[in-house]
Amino acid sequence: MAEAASSDRAARWAGRAPVQLLFLLVAVLAGMLLFPAPLVLAPLGFALVLSTLLFAAERWPQRFDRLFAARLPVPVWVAAAAFLALAFAGALSFVERLTVAAAEFALLTSLCLPWLIALAFGGDIRRAASTRLRVPTWPLTMLSLLGLTAGAVFGWRLPSAFESAVFAGFLVVSCLVAVVVPLTFAQVRSRPEPDETFGGDAPFVSVLVPAYNESGYVGACIESILASDYPADRMEVLVVDDGSTDGTYAEAAAYRDRDDRVSVYHRANGGKHAALNFALSCGRGEFVVTVDADSVLDPGALRTAVAKLDADPELGAVAGTVVIDNPEGVVGGVQALEYVLGINTLRRAFSHLGSVMVVPGCLGAFRREALVGVGGYDPDTVTEDFDLTLTLLKAGWRVELSEGVVYTEAPFSFADLLHQRLRWTRGNVQTLRKHRDVLWTPAYGSLHRFTFPLWACSLLFVPLAGMLVTATLIGAALHGTLLSVALATGYFVVVLSLVAATALDVSGGDWRLLAYVPFHVVGYRQFLDFVVFRTLVGFLRGSSERWESVARARQEPSSNAPSAGTPADD
Template structure:
């Protein structure tokens, strides 16, 4: 296993490229945008900066009066920018066409991402770097590895766990074979002599396997790791360090990277993990509102999870479900960018579909299950920040994506090719800017930025369609099966066996 933290340092060329993209994007904005949109865009930037500054004051200075904003009803959060936009249009007597309104709304969302998420993620990174806390009394930790048909993977996962730098007497590693039908148990059992505990049970789902493991440990903390993931040697220590330096923590999310970024489809996902997952976790970590503690790598206070009732089988995304339960209980969830795990992502479009349809179905199930956070202001910052974020990411942005796609088709049929090209160039440049800044913050492979245009046209629409189908499945169907992406190594082994059998027959 390679050293997961051996990343290249930033070069002057990379920084100059980021600056060039920034200047180019601003220039294109000024050149292409209609004057009303340009004026409103400037106002939106100023408003975003104001909101962002207030947020930082509440975090850095901890002014008590600012925390009263946490109880502002969710409707006000949504209506405030809309009302201010209408006031601005009325005062300056601006006339906007329907097309310009579509552009304006899209720009609103883009600017909210660029001028709020990126600076917040950068600030989280800098703050984390300054919080080097020496820990002398390390707590007891149990690492749980639920495994179902993980032959060819669970062994490598265990080997990475055996290399973890943590006091041996305080670290308990437990693999739970959830009724596998392949050689997962036998592969894991090879490591029992190294002190690994191997448990075996009938198949009942990942949530059941995790609960089964928790019931058989008394460790203070639980670290959950997927059997197809490998972790950095310092991952557990970094999770504990983040926990100890955080306010009222209930869980810590690790930093997930793509292990097999070696093909077109997996490299697109590598970029997605950076800009769509890790960046948002960094930003939300400032408020202790990380949305999901990933199954690939996450740490929980065991007593707190037991009080909640453990993992629930109500949804097919048990990690998201448990995360919301912890947040509803008044605890905070943070992100540790130095606790790194690598995971295998699907390498075919069919397997990617199978993975994402489960994710999206589970997300919708979880939102419906915890619908009270949208209505009850007693949930404070969870109601004011997390609820709007969920609506934005799961409803408004995908819905707007369909509207813009329809608008693009209309422009094609109406002959507005030049305007269409201009809009595509504009949003592509904005996305290039965002991706470049995100990659630099993550200190990752800058060549991934070439896939940024596909996150505007192509890949985004693919995910939006899956989200729409997943939402309809939850609403219209009583039940659906667990969809699982085929493991790459297992597929390769199967193919080799088939070839060998054919050769034997011949």
């Protein structure tokens, strides 16, 4: 089974991990052959301090909270001034007008402008400006440490655009090497191996399959669930056709007619959250497993996920390990590499902290008590899986990674990929905004200290900064520093290739995916940055998204036409 092989592979990787980690550190330090030593050492030092603090917080949580859980009162106008100062500095740097005199003027303007606006308008604005935010010590500590790091690198002078870009690159690489890889190693070493025999009767499981226009896929999904090695008499499958206009219902109903474990419902289209809540109300399992209709389970995935959940009463949910089953071409290859490097590897790191941020819809196992306790799925966002996972974490449940493997089809054209990522990004922004209180609540532990801020930065600030970096590097290349830009790009491609090789080693991915690292750094990264920019523009315009399917390889273009004999709503 894929799960057993994955578990054994991860255990074997743990023996190689220290050598690989040392090799990665040497690769980062080799950057001093191309760049000034402080530009390499300071970001690495920042990442090492962050890593030490995170492991210390897990080892001595009470002492850590006494040091960093205190809240400092900060007036709103001071916070607004700091934001304006950063915005002015970024704008001046972008137009290459950031001088000492300009920085002093920008700082003075930033300090005065919010208070002048509050005085001019009075009323609610003045009261809001006078309000004091209770800012936890932890984010202030990290921002101060980052500021000291930048000061040490640039000797307390204003950096050039090229220097800022390289500094940002070393921050990202250092955090991958000194934070993410060690957390992944700790997760593999400390992961308990649950007894998949359950020591008696296996828990009864309800498998929920929401489907919208999944003709050609829902049948294979149901077959993979029924073929699982989970005890047949301890499982039920509930398929909800959420107003499909193709043959989804008929395809699913064929399995209901031949296997009494399968129930199929048709209802008016209400969105994926509504379909899942409806299936949850119909199920009777102690544990609930959700599977997207376009995904296929490995035979041991269900048993592995449920066993992990059953073995630890503090676990509210476990996330499946997602594998792209169509990594052909550049579009498929960069996505497959992204899942290995940017999704599953990060989930392993987050799993050690018990705060996996997203239990994916293609495979997620939940304790019914936890799921019902938070009210099920909310309609507030279009990424209901992300929203639900954060709600569970805030409710005090741990969420970890399972070795259970699920195979899913990625979009095979840039047009479909753009449609998918716009929807995902919009939902992620909605969810981050909904749960923004995590940033100010130390009681949420590692979710407050690491996973939520990292997710927010990688989703919002890194792409916007990436667009500025790309623009400045193009400008630098046009102004005669093409060799420096090429050397910097080549160096980071090599280092990220080594990080990707480590991720492939622990996950057992296809080594041919390393060929897509250059496309991931130059091309795909800029595509994702554009998606974030377009999403934010969409927010400003007030556009909305609904649950729709992208084009599928096994679906004909005419499959979305209304079908005759649509069943009555249940």
